[in-house]
Amino acid sequence: MNKHIAAIIGSTLVWGMSTTQAAESPDAVNKAAAKVAVEVCSSCHGPGGNSISPTFPRLAAQREEYIVNQLKAFKSRKRAEQDAHDFMWGMAAPLDDKLIGGLAHYYASQIPSPMKPGDPVLIAKGRDMFEKGVASKPLPPCVTCHGKNGEGIGEFPRLAGQHAAYIVKQITLIQSLLRAAPVMHGIVSDMNGADMKAVAEFLQSK
Amino acid sequence: MATHRLNFLWLIVAAGILSLTSLPSAHAVPSYARQTGQQCIACHVSFPELTPYGRYFKLTGYTIGERQLLPFAVMGQVGMTWTQQAHDSAGVLQVPRDGGVVATGGSVFVAGKATDNLGGFVQWTFDNFAGGSDISGNPTGGTSHSGIDNVDLRLVGKHAGPDAKELDFIYGLTLHNNPTAQDVWNSTPAFGFPFTGPPFLFVDSDNATPAALVDGSMGQHVAGMGGYFFWKKTLYGEVSFYRTADGAFSWLRAGQDTASDQGVNRLNGYNPYWRLALNHEWGPHSIMVGTFGMIANKYPSNLVPTSGTDRYTDTALDAQYQYITDPHTFTAQVTYIHEKTDWDASFPAVVATGGCGVGTGIGAGPTPCGSSSTLNTTRLKAAYYYQRKYGATAAYFQTTGGADAGLYPTVDPAGNPIFPDQRGYILQLDYLPIQNVRLMLQYTGFLKYNGASGNYDGLGRNPRDNNQLFLNLWVAF
Numbered sequence: 079m080n081k082h083i084a085a086i087i088g089s090t091l092v093w094g095m096s097t098t099q100a101a102e103s104p105d106a107v108n109k110a111a112a113k114v115a116v117e118v119c120s121s122c123h124g125p126g127g128n129s130i131s132p133t134f135p136r137l138a139a140q141r142e143e144y145i146v147n148q149l150k151a152f153k154s155r156k157r158a159e160q161d162a163h164d165f166m167w168g169m170a171a172p173l174d175d176k177l178i179g180g181l182a183h184y185y186a187s188q189i190p191s192p193m194k195p196g197d198p199v200l201i202a203k204g205r206d207m208f209e210k211g212v213a214s215k216p217l218p219p220c221v222t223c224h225g226k227n228g229e230g231i232g233e234f235p236r237l238a239g240q241h242a243a244y245i246v247k248q249i250t251l252i253q254s255l256l257r258a259a260p261v262m263h264g265i266v267s268d269m270n271g272a273d274m275k276a277v278a279e280f281l282q283s284k
Numbered sequence: 285m286a287t288h289r290l291n292f293l294w295l296i297v298a299a300g301i302l303s304l305t306s307l308p309s310a311h312a313v314p315s316y317a318r319q320t321g322q323q324c325i326a327c328h329v330s331f332p333e334l335t336p337y338g339r340y341f342k343l344t345g346y347t348i349g350e351r352q353l354l355p356f357a358v359m360g361q362v363g364m365t366w367t368q369q370a371h372d373s374a375g376v377l378q379v380p381r382d383g384g385v386v387a388t389g390g391s392v393f394v395a396g397k398a399t400d401n402l403g404g405f406v407q408w409t410f411d412n413f414a415g416g417s418d419i420s421g422n423p424t425g426g427t428s429h430s431g432i433d434n435v436d437l438r439l440v441g442k443h444a445g446p447d448a449k450e451l452d453f454i455y456g457l458t459l460h461n462n463p464t465a466q467d468v469w470n471s472t473p474a475f476g477f478p479f480t481g482p483p484f485l486f487v488d489s490d491n492a493t494p495a496a497l498v499d500g501s502m503g504q505h506v507a508g509m510g511g512y513f514f515w516k517k518t519l520y521g522e523v524s525f526y527r528t529a530d531g532a533f534s535w536l537r538a539g540q541d542t543a544s545d546q547g548v549n550r551l552n553g554y555n556p557y558w559r560l561a562l563n564h565e566w567g568p569h570s571i572m573v574g575t576f577g578m579i580a581n582k583y584p585s586n587l588v589p590t591s592g593t594d595r596y597t598d599t600a601l602d603a604q605y606q607y608i609t610d611p612h613t614f615t616a617q618v619t620y621i622h623e624k625t626d627w628d629a630s631f632p633a634v635v636a637t638g639g640c641g642v643g644t645g646i647g648a649g650p651t652p653c654g655s656s657s658t659l660n661t662t663r664l665k666a667a668y669y670y671q672r673k674y675g676a677t678a679a680y681f682q683t684t685g686g687a688d689a690g691l692y693p694t695v696d697p698a699g700n701p702i703f704p705d706q707r708g709y710i711l712q713l714d715y716l717p718i719q720n721v722r723l724m725l726q727y728t729g730f731l732k733y734n735g736a737s738g739n740y741d742g743l744g745r746n747p748r749d750n751n752q753l754f755l756n757l758w759v760a761f
Contacts, residue, residue, distance in 0.1 A: 116444050117451060118348055121340040125449035131336070131568050133609065161610075168321015172350050188449070247610065 111180025126188040132241035138190035143233040145182035159257040190239045195283035204280025215268040228284050238284035245278035314357030314760050315395045320349035324719035325672050329615055332475045336570050339468035343454050343514050345440035346403035352396050360390035363756035365482040369749035380484045388483045404437035431539015432504055436460040455513040461536035462503035469572050471602035471617035473499045477665040477679055478710055482754040494704040496623035496659055498578050498598040504540055505548040507533035520561040525554040545585050545648055552593045555580040572604045584630045584649025591646040592629035613669040623659040627652040653690040660684045675714035682707045703735030722758040
């Protein structure tokens with residue numbers, strides 16, 4: 079029995095010894111980031127950021143600044159909705175600023191694959207809301223910050239080609255203040271479920 | 285009755301205290317969660333059933349995340365069982381602690397990443413009733429209560445082409461001690477449903493349902509080593525070989541009863557196991573269709589490794605479907621195992637009563653009345669979870685096989701043919717107040733037992749008399 083216990087203690091010690099190497103040059107950082115993206119991130123966010131499951135956002139061609147901000151928000155735990163807590167806090171924790179930048183660069187450089195468009199009536203309604211807003215709500219035109227085709231501007235995220243279910247969930251979380259997004263809280267406060275669904279279907283079709 | 289009420293209250297209070305004391309600490313979860321910083325639901329629909337990411341994590345050798353200095357986790361269960369008819373026909377209680385609280389035991393895990401290519405887990409379990417129990421529920425027997433449980437150690441490699449956007453290949457080597465414990469789909473026996481069950485059944489000399497060798501009969505008896513690959517999340521293949529866990533591998537069966545005739549199963553040489561699975565993921569859906577099986581040469585007696593061997597050929601088909609969204613999750617598994625046993629060593633055998641055998645066999649182990657036998661096991665399970673917190677599961681199980689009075693010696697005064705058949709269902713409700721605490725209410729109903737739909741023992745006992753309601757608290761930190 080003692081031999082067995084010694085074997086387990088020995089294996090525990092081996093498990094406990096850890097070293098990590100941080101990549102330094104820009105090329106090395108990008109290479110390290112691509113390795114992390116391919117070997118780890120792709121398991122949920124899909125190949126090149128084109129995720130399959132609507133639980134996980136599509137990151138292909140996402141704005142570089144936006145990814146940096148989000149990864150830092152996960153790391154600092156400022157972004158604290160349930161999914162951020164369950165999935166991303168741990169993933170972001172070991173990332174340093176260089177690797178965060180490398181991952182943002184990697185995903186911003188990826189080519190998004192087309193999504194299957196949904197109900198054309200819903201898409202048309204969503205397009206109208208996205209481009210013109212709804213004065214009576216009031217809901218300002220989304221294009222102002224998210225770009226004419228939802229491609230994103232500066233640190234405002236790309237929404238084009240995103241899973242509709244993911245967009246609806248994020249608007250709901252922002253509306254209920256579960257996801258911190260100060261700019262968006264007031265904008266989406268009057269959106270109802272049908273509004274969210276229409277805009278989301280339009281964006282998924284882009 | 286008053287005692288039962290008190291026990292029930294105690295269980296509820298314990299669950300409440302555990303839940304409350306656990307709430308403030310989101311990191312009070314097992315070592316893989318501490319390693320990845322992620323929560324249980326990233327890898328589990330509800331533990332131990334794996335999500336697509338959980339399968340990826342396991343196949344990549346448990347290496348995602350940061351290595352922990354102290355990669356430990358603990359697990360324990362406490363529950364209560366109520367049996368439909370806990371007394372036999374003479375009015376004697378035959379289910380230990382029926383209606384009473386039973387702490388079955390607990391486990392300690394060393395689990396996690398060792399290097400970027402090496403990881404695994406070693407589970408050490410204290411089983412309060414490893415040596416059996418008297419009718420009052422007091423542990424008996426000389427067997428060690430503490431011993432090795434499941435082990436899975438992996439050395440993995442990953443391949444991605446120069447422009448690949450995800451891994452093309454995951455490949456690896458595995459060392460484990462329970463056939464299918466290395467598998468990642470929950471339609472295989474080691475981590476298949478039910479994930480846990482009542483610690484005590486109706487005490488009946490014949491109530492051990494025959495099970496195929498690959499179906500849990502060799503857990504912690506053998507050393508399994510093999511290689512596997514997973515290509516583009518589509519095709520999984522594995523070949524492993526199982527041998528008796530003795531010599532350098534003896535730690536893989538530490539704590540087992542190796543001194544008794546049937547204490548552990550002993551294999552001759554290295555016995556092949558195969559696994560092939562087609563996997564497809566789309567949107568929130570994933571599906572797998574596969575086959576697994578093994579051919580094993582087993583000595584009739586653990587203590588006579590010089591005799592001939594019986595040959596077991598197990599062939600299985602399995603499938604799994606998962607639909608995972610927030611808040612709805614639905615999963616289903618189907619498993620069919622066909623076992624053919626050639627009793628090359630055990631037949632013909634002398635049977636003390638029943639009188640089918642006239643030969644000698646090896647004088648120990650199985651006493652079949654025929655030169656071969658078959659056993660077919662079918663399992664179906666479907667589960668729904670809301671918010672991964674509230675679950676409902678329905679399952680069906682069935683075992684059939686040929687009649688053999690030597691293998692299935694039920695005492696039947698009517699002299700009916702003796703079949704191993706068993707059939708029944710499980711209905712289960714789960715509540716997970718936090719992700720690493722499972723409170724479950726499980727009802728197991730029997731429709732057929734020991735080959736009979738009624739009066740299976742000739743003394744008037746029916747299969748439904750063995751039905752059990754099981755309330756269980758399962759905690760892992």
